[in-house]
Amino acid sequence: MTVFSDPTRRVLAALVVLVSVLPGAAMAQRAATLWDDFNHYLLIARPELAAGAGEALLEAVGDDGPQLLEVVESSDFADFETALIRATKVAAVEPVAKRLLAKIQEAQVAVARDPERIRANIERLAVNKRAFINAVERLRGAGQFAAPLLLETLQNPKQASLHPFVQEAMVSIGRSLVYPLSEALPQLEPVQQQQISQVLMRIGYPQALPYLQEAIEDPSTDPTALTYLVAARDALVATVNVPAETRASVLYVAAGEAQYVAGTNKTEIPGLGSQSVDSTIWEYTPETGLVAIKVPDAIFADALALRSAVKSMKLDPETDSAMTLFLRSNLRRENRLPEGAVDPSYATDMRPASYYAMLAGPERLHEVLDRALVDEDPVLALDAIEALRKTTGANALVAGTGGRQPLLRALSFPDRRVRFRAAEALAAARPVETFDEADRVVPTLGEAVRQSDTMYAVVVADDNANLNTVLGIVGELGYEAFGGLSREDVEEQIALLPGVDLVVLALGESDVEGFFLDTKGDRRLGGTPVLALVSAAEQITLTETFRAEERFASAVMTESVGAMQAAVASVTERYAGYRIEGGEAEAFALTALDLLERIGSTDPVYFAGDAEVAMIQALTDERESVVVAAGAALENLPSATAQIALADAALRASGEVQLSLLASLAESARYNGNKLDDRLIRGVRELVVSSEGALALEAARAHGALTLPTESGVEQVLRYTR
Structure with missing residues (x-):
């Protein structure tokens, strides 16, 4: 906000009162005076007075931008941009200068594109040399919007005397006319094709090439016009590396x-x-x-x-x-x-983009997905994956196109939504033969199950000082972090986690390279982003070595905790994408658990047990729907760990969740046998004895499926027998 001194405020108030009562002609004159005053006060370094004159000028012209433009263009200070840009650098004048600049520029556009003004300037082209120069300058201001009336003039035989001047003006206006004129070219009459092809040739922008070639290939093109079209095409081809015969x-x-x-x-x-x-x-x-x-x-x-x-x-x-x-x-x-x-x-009769995507088939969709991954465009990637999921079988999903397998690469894409959807599509397709990256599918589904929970990071450093520093940095960013001085130091902890979200390496170049290459064949770490903190020289080498690896990043190891924290935050943000929360997080978890339930332990390609830790952790989720779905998925796993976790969760739960978990426990026992320890067996027997209604029925079902001794059954019979 501009603050004026008392004298300036009095001058400004007087000016505003004055301009508010002036008639039209006097108002225009007053506006011209105020513009001159504004520039004069700028030149003599009186910014407060300049600001006052500027405010009064805006008040005088009101909404009449063209009047302001007329005042500016006819004054001795017509170079308004220079004056106003200079004024924006002076604090006292900056606000009003910006408003004046915006209003004048807006008026310039409106006036330049006014059809009557364009038409009048076209007429002036033939008056004399000075009129031609002035008219071209104004038409240049209209830019591409002058094209319709310029072309219309060439198409009007009654204005034939103007045609040479119009063509010359088109060339002078230049690049801004290439697109609209090219768009019209293939459909023009022969005479106009000759004229416009000459114009495009002289302007010299290769953007016109496809349009020229289209007209050349048209068998109905007039032979004389064809000569001009070919000459223009050949002239433009000479400016770019394109063969003349290109279709x-x-x-x-x-x-x-x-x-x-x-x-x-x-x-x-x-x-x-x-x-x-x-x-x-x-x-x-x-x-x-x-x-x-x-x-x-x-x-x-x-x-x-x-x-x-x-x-x-x-x-x-x-x-x-x-x-x-x-x-x-x-x-x-x-x-x-x-x-x-x-x-x-x-066009209103065109279908939504997804319609054409599904219609196109897998080969084209793989190409779309491939480009989306290269461009790091997660939204486009999700579109392509969704269309592939709805239309493509397992073999085509995995095969890719042209030697590329974009859906498999999507399992390691920086954005987690893309990773999840790719894993969902591959899991839902239920392939019967294994393929590269097949062992990444289930761990990615496990990531989807737990993605709203704690984020885990692994740190490996070459000494304890660096290890403690990096652990602290990663911990401050919200990770549950652990680490060691070698891969072996962290292996056991990795095996116990539901997943790893980030690996940070503070090692030498060769150790970083070896560690990263090892992760590529690891089902738990194969899709995890890796950040290497190294020396400046090592960063150059590693960047070149892993240029094609989307999940690898490097930064210079410095003594600045802030710089390293920024590097870790950057790779985290890039790889994770926008945070997944609320209903979206629940939907991802439920979809993943449903697929894991269907995969079970007998699928010929996938093994749901690779996500067992994530599913067990989901039994403690606050969302009841996720707990129920996790129970259903775990019932298919043959491990004692899965059944024990199910029983423990079922005994701790209540209500509908408890009923569902008991049913899952019964199914687990029915297919996999009794794998419970004595503590949990006692818990089931106690529940049988103490429960009523629907809970008693599900407890009895679990008891029977676990093939527990009939002692509890006898007790219940005798309890109710008279």
């Missing part, structure tokens, strides 16, 4: 890929510049001419890539790469569409 369908895919990459990296879209300015899709038909469709900035790159893919498929329906590009750009377009926003460029 339009291939060029459209290449253009779409470049647009998609720009959307991934949030960089300039080739030929269009910043994505945050005028996110406009252009369409052309002979009936409507060029039509601008404004789309949300967040989806602009994907909307462009989608259209490039569609153009390619129209020209060659067999272009698989175009379908893959269409799928991922369409899915990502939906994902990035802001809440409550619509995409007017997406």
